[in-house]
Structures are given as structure tokens and as C-alpha cells.
Amino acid sequence: MKRPMPPKTLLDINPFDAVSFEPAQELKEWILNTFIDDEGALHNPDHAHISPWDDDLFKVLWASNAFIKADKVVLGQTEKFAPMAVGWRKLRQEKQMLDWFGCIPDFVITIDAQYASQASDTDFCALIEHELYHLGAKRDEDGNYLISPSTGEYKYYLRPHDVEEFYGVVQRYGASESVQKMVDLANNGPTIRKANIAHACGTCLLKLA
Structure with a gap:
């Protein structure tokens, strides 16, 4: 499976226009097959807590361009989806997730389409793994993964x-x-x-x- 490229519709957007987003399902499948699957070409055991069958754990978005934060250009971002809102505002945010992905994921990884279209294979893989490392699972003092008694799943957090x-x-x-x-x-x-x-x-x- 070749490295997916961003859709041309995003690459043609004027960088001075409002940022646009598109779901990147093909990119997510490539990530799972490449880094998570035991037989993946770049399999990394550090990501063993990321299940390829838990489709709601994370989703991926293409963004039409990067943004500036603290005087630095942000090319990728991992966010834990936890809307700090109530009422219609919360429902609007959840509706956006449902429209994009058909579910409400725990995490959203966003990648700059412009950068992805020009980056070398090595730089692109490094960016993707950087974002994957933010998907953390809590461990006890012995290094064992903590399991939520209510869900039976790992206790995920946004890893710094x-x-x-x-x-x-x-x-x-x-x-x-x-x-x-x-x-x-x-x-x-x-x-x-x-x-x-x-x-x-x-x-x-x-x-x-």
C-alpha cells in the first residue's frame, strides 16, 4: 500500500483562504498497515496499545495548510476529542465528527496537506509517528497497562x-x-x-x- 497523498482539492486552496478539512481514511489505513500491524514495514512495538480493530480510537484529517502556534509552524496535531461545551455547542462539535467519520473518536490527528505533498518519505513517516506517540496509554508502576473497569479498555491520554x-x-x-x-x-x-x-x-x- 503506497503512501497516500492529500486530495488535490485541498492542495489547490489559496493559503490565505479559510482552512479546509477532509477526512483521511486512506491515510489512517496506511498508518495501521505500516506502523501498527505486526507485519507492517515500519512496525513499532511502542504503539502496541493502539489496536487496529478499535476504529473509534483515532481518526485522521487532512488540513489545507498549517497554522502558527507560539511562533512555530504546526504541521501535525493530535487532539483528544473532549468538547468543553454543553448544549448546542457540544452537539455541533459532535455532529461535525459524525459527518466526517461516522463516529465520535477519542482522538483526532490532523496533518498539513501542503507539507505532506512535498515532504520526503522519511520526514513524512517521522511526522506521522510523532503524532502516534501522542496516543498514550497509562501504565502502573510495573509498566503494565491500566485497564478501565467500566470499558475493559486501556486508559488513553494525550501523551506529552x-x-x-x-x-x-x-x-x-x-x-x-x-x-x-x-x-x-x-x-x-x-x-x-x-x-x-x-x-x-x-x-x-x-x-x-
């Missing part, structure tokens, strides 16, 4: 980033334990070979040389 620090602090005081771990992981090099990414994205293997 592993590391958040200022460049200046690291420069002046050195790397904290979490930053140092990130440095060590980077120095050890990527664990995914280009050939695996090529198979996942449908890239011609001749381009790997």
Missing part, C-alpha cells in the same frame, strides 16, 4: 513530549538526563533503514543509492 528544553539552557548548563538520552539516541543513528521506508511509501528502490 519526552523532552522539552531551551537550547540556551543546554548550552549553558549541559544536557539534563532526558535531553542526554535524546542525544544518545540521535548519536546511535536511526534504526529504520531506507529500504523499509521505501517499501512502506512505495518509493522506487532504485532511488536509495
